[in-house]
Amino acid sequence: MSSIINDEKQEFVSEFVNSSRELLDDVEPQIIALEKSSDAYGELDPEILNTIFRLFHTLKGTAAFVDLQTITSVTHEAETLLDIFRKEKVSLQTEHIDLLCRTSDFIRNILDTVESQLDDKGFENIASEIVVDLKNTIAAVSLETGGGQKLSPGNFNGGAAPATVKAAVDKSAGSPVEKPSTEKPSAENFEEENNFEEELKLIITPEMKARFTQETGELCEEAELMLLAFERVPDNLELAANAFRALHSIKGNAGFFGFIELEKISHSTENILDSLRNGAKQPDKNIMSVILTSIDYIRNGAKKINVNASIDAGETATLAAALESLNNENINSTKKDNNSLSDKVSAIIGPEGAESDDIKNGLESENSDGQIRPNDAGAKDIQKSSAASMASTSQFIRIDTEKLDSLLDLVGEMVIAESMVANCPDLKGLQLEKFEKAIHHLNKITRDIQETALAMRMIPLSSTFHKMERLVRDLSNKFNKKIKLEIAGEETEVDKTIIEQISDPLVHVIRNSIDHGLESNEERVKAGKPSAGTIRIEAKHSAGEVWIIIEDDGRGLNREKIIKKAVENSLIKGDGSELKDEEVWKLIFEPGFSTAEKVSNISGRGVGMDVVRRNIEKIRGRVDIKTQKDAGTMIILRIPLTLAIIDGMEIKVGSARYIIPIGSIRQSFKTMHDKISHTPDGTEIVNVRGELLPVIRLHDMYNIKSLYTKLEEGLLIIVENNEKKCCLFVDELIGQQQIVIKGLSNYLGHVRGVSGCAIMGDGEVSLILDIGDLISSVELSATA
Amino acid sequence: MSINEKIRNNNTMLDDDMDEEMEDTQEDKYLTFVLNREEYGIEIKHVIEIIGIQNITSVPDMPHYIKGVINLRGKVIPVMDVRIRFNINEQAYNERTCIIVITVSEQLVGLIVDEVSEVLDIPKTNVEPSPKVNRGEGSKFVQGMGKVGDAVKILLNADKLLFEEDLEKIAAL
Incomplete structure (x- = not known):
């Protein structure tokens, strides 16, 4: 277990290091811009100031999450300093800029060590040096603002500065219960904080909100993962501590943006987690459910904020009450928490008491030098730091998916253009040896670029899979079935669009497996199986496809039951006894099909499996079922690696x-007159080695004048979809090639039997046939 | 093609400037084209560019006036023969036939017209409401009649041109 923790820690840390480097890269130019703006206009650009503040704040949050005290402490002080600048009209000194640069340089230095050592040991001294310097500056600056405050009471930002000073004085007066406002909003300063947030609200941009939502989402996911692991291994308090840290970061962010509801809930949740990580509380089901609900709440809340929707107040209240009752449930343990908390608080406040002494000292030796002197040394420092940022290479960059998509479009264009050059009609019949060579080379490179571009859109399935852990846990509680979830192959990568499309089917399949597949614990014991059921999710590559396999060791599908239901719902004709097993299993995908006697709130309405099939077919995949009575069911989602490119036969x-997509072509052949028979309704049937297949005449279907009208003159292509086969009657095959799929214009709507189009080598547009749709349209006309 | 340049200028302004200015420069400007010897106008804000006639891939199950799709530098866009849309008898395409690529509600559509004339300023004061005589297919797409000197241009409502259902189709249901 400990090695797993280490691995996880490694992962967190390297993620942290990467994102921090990004943040630092952002921070440095901003610091410089800040100095420039102050040089030029004599006042600070609030936009830039806020950006820097935000970046440091994020750094602080993430550093706290991976337990890097040095970074947390420096950034905290830097934040305080910036906060003062933000609220007060304080003139910016070169020392301030130097200090900020020093802070960011320090963090950058630490990052390299952290990356290799996984901790920040050995930097404490430098850190405390910086912290002291920062604190001195803060003292000097807040002093200056305190003075300025008295002189100009009309300052519209008035409220906040006295608060800072007051808080500092309170602390020095030795009332250690009062916590710094960034740590935990106590009742007393809550109102002030609100005012301060009112001001802030004005400057929250949509991008900031989006970022908040994204970060919160990520943090929620982490917290959830940790909690689920913690529930399995309640002895491992480190897991609870990780969840605690994630929530703490959320709280910090929410507080910063002034999202009071989120802050409140995350605060209460954090409290519970705190008692969990101290071992003061045991993680029973009730607690875990409440915590998970509040994580859901936070995640949804953050999403709502992003779209400017309001959060349901009733929901907030209920949740807050639930959390509160949990917090109060065990008075003794909470007391213990409070004690340990106040210990921590006094520990935090201790040094700050000293700081307020500095303030007093500073008050006496007032320094109101407001001039900003351009400083060469500072500029050099900055240059140095930006050079350093060039040197340290980061492994990841974040890219807007839109940019990726447009790159992919362009690459598609390039592939087309390349083949337009290669097949240029002007070159026909010419002997161009060198040209051929060059074009071959170009072709190879284009293919490589295409592959790389596609690979950029590929993301691992892990996060999708881990979401299922939560689902399984919830359902296992709901149905009172013990369930073990196994996950394999989570590192398998698929296209981003596919990830979006498979999440829902996965949920439905798992729900079905748990509800219908797995027996109750008692039944399992009776049947001689282990009492806990197993659900296994696996992803793997298989011949140009990704297979996502969901397997349970439950009772398996029941042929008789399915047939009975299908006959009742008149989904099949006759008694179904002649159906092959595979055909019977396929029936569960029919809309409205359900063998459940009772509709529960989890499943039984017969919608789920229909969704599974639809979604998977949408991404040109298919669903296979393997099942064995009393041994379990295996559902295989077979999905193409990418949606953008297919091999097609023109x-x-x-x-x-x-x-025609190559994948659905079985064979092409010329037929003889005596192999064709005509049914009374006009359908032509071809006998292919004993198999009777209906013929679709494409020219009839699409009203085109074709070269041949007699079946034996043209060409028949056997196509297959979902194990249904038919013959397409065409004039001739042109050839096979890779094509980039494009959607047909929305303006045209859905076109019968067409799934999209592609631009061919000569620049013309060809329609891609949707074989499944073609076959079902033929079946429809047959039944009508 | 000078008209294309004008359109491009308009469109770059569209990108650069804020809404008001864009409204200013786009207001009252129309691209005029000929259809069966009659002059029509379409608001310039819809127009993306003008291209010559090219190979059209026909798409099954479409109304007659949708001739199919073309490849516009990698984008596949549907094209509509405005003659057929207006129930004017079809005519073989020639070297003057143009496709006006317009965008309405984020849909790119090509309009096949006999020939493109020019970009004209027609102030609102010179636009009269279309006469309320419901005769023939085309009249329901008319937004107004623009007077330019002695000539009259029929100003089209691009939205209706693209999205108005066929009356026949509705009647058939």
Whole structure:
């Protein structure tokens, strides 16, 4: 277990280091811009100031999360300093800029060590040096503002500065219960904080909100993962501590943005987590459920904030009450918490008491030098630091998906353009040896670029899989079934669009497995199985496809039951006894099909599996079922690696050209007259080695004048979709090639039997045939 | 093609400037084109560019006036023969036939017209409401009649042109 923790820690830390480097890279230019703006206009640009503040704040939050005290402490002080600048019209000194640069340089230095050592040992001295310097500056500056305050009471930002000073005085007066406002808003300063947030609200940009939502989402996910692991291994308090830290960061962010509801809930949740990580409380189901609910609440709340929707007040109240009752449940343990908390508080406040002494000292030797002197040394420092930022290489960058998509579009264009050059009609019949060589080379490079571009959109399935842990846990409680979830192959990468599409099907399949597949614990014991059921999710690559396998060791599908239900719902004709097993299993995907006697709030309405099939078909995948009575069911989602490119066979009907995805072609052949029979309704049936297949005449279907009208003159192509086969009648095959799929314009709506289009080598557009749709449209007309 | 340049200028302004200015420069400007010897105008704000006629891939199950799709530098866009849309008899395409690429509600659509004339300023004061005589297919797409000197241009409502259902189709249901 400890090695796993180490691995996880490694992962967190390297993520932290990467994101911190990014943040530092952002911070430095901003610091310089700040100095420039102050040089130029004599006052600080609030926009830049806020950006720097935010960046440091984020650094602080993430550093706290991976337990890097040195970074947390420096950034905290830097934040305090910036906060003063933000609230007060304080003139910026070169020393301030130097100090900020020093802070960011220090953090950057630490990061390198942290990356290799996983901790920040050995930097405490430098850190405390910086902290002391920062504190001195803060003292000097707040002094200056205190003075300025008296002189100009009309200052519209008035409220906050006395508060800082007051808080500092309170602390020095030895009332250690009062916590610094960034740590925990106590009742007393809550109102002030609100005012301060009112001011802040004005400057929260949509981008900031989006970032908040994203970060909160990520943190929620982490917290959730940790909690679920913690529930399994309640002895490992480190896990609870990790969750605690994640929530703490959320709280900090929410507080910073002034999202009071979120702050409140995360605060209460944090309290509970605190008692969990101290071992004061045991993680029973009740507590865990409440915590998980509040994490959901926070996640949704953050999403709502992003779209400017308001958070349901009733929900907030209920949740707050639940959390409160949990917090009060065990008075003894909470008391203990309070004690330990206040210990911590006094520990934090201790040094700050000293700081307020500094303030007093500073008050006497007032320094109101407001001039800003350009300082060469400072500029040099900055140059140095930006050079350093160039040197340290980061492994990841964040890219807007829109940019990726447009790159992919362009690459698609390039592939087309390349083949337009290669197949240029002007070159026909010419002997161009060198040209051929060059074009071959170009072709290879284009393919490589295409592959790389596609790979950039690939992301691992792990986060999708880990979301299922939560689902399984919730359902296991709901149904009172003990369930073990196994996950394998989570590192398998698939296209981003696919990830978005498979989450829902996965949920439905797992729900079904738990509700219908797995027996109750007693039944399992009776059947000689281990009492806890197992759900296994696995992802793997298999011949150009990704397979996502969901397997349970439950009772398996029941052929008789399914057939009975299908007959009742008249989904099949006759008694179904002649159906192959596979065909029977396929019935569970029919909309409205459910064998459940009772509709529960989890499943039984017969919607889920229909969703599974639809979503998977949307991404050109298919669903296979393997099942064995009393041994379990295995559902395989087979999904193509990418949605953007397929191998297609170009065919010709008259002057029109179409593309058939290679995957659905079985065979093409010329037929003889005696192999064809006509049914009374006009359908033509071809006998292919004993198999009778209906013929779809593409030219009839699409009203085109074709070269051939007799079946034996043209070409028949056997196509297959979902194990249904038919023959397409076409004039001729042109050839196979890779094509980039494009959607047909929305303006045209859905076109019968067409799934999209592609631009061919000669720049013309060809339609891609949707074989599944073609076959079902033929079936429809047959039943009608 | 000078008209294309004008359009491009308009569109770059569209990118650069804020809304008001954009309204200013786009207001009252129309791209005029010929259809069966009649002059029509369409608001310049809808127009992306003008291209010559090119190979059209026909798409099944479409109304007659949708001729199919074309490849506009990698984008696949549908094209509509405005003649057929207006129930004017079809005519073979020639070297003057143009496709006006317009965008309405984020849809790119090409309009096949006999020929493109020019970009004109027609102030609102010179636009009269279309006469309320409901005759023929085309009249329901008319937004107003623009007077330019002695000539009259029929100003089209691009939105209706693209999205108005066929009356026949509705009647058939």
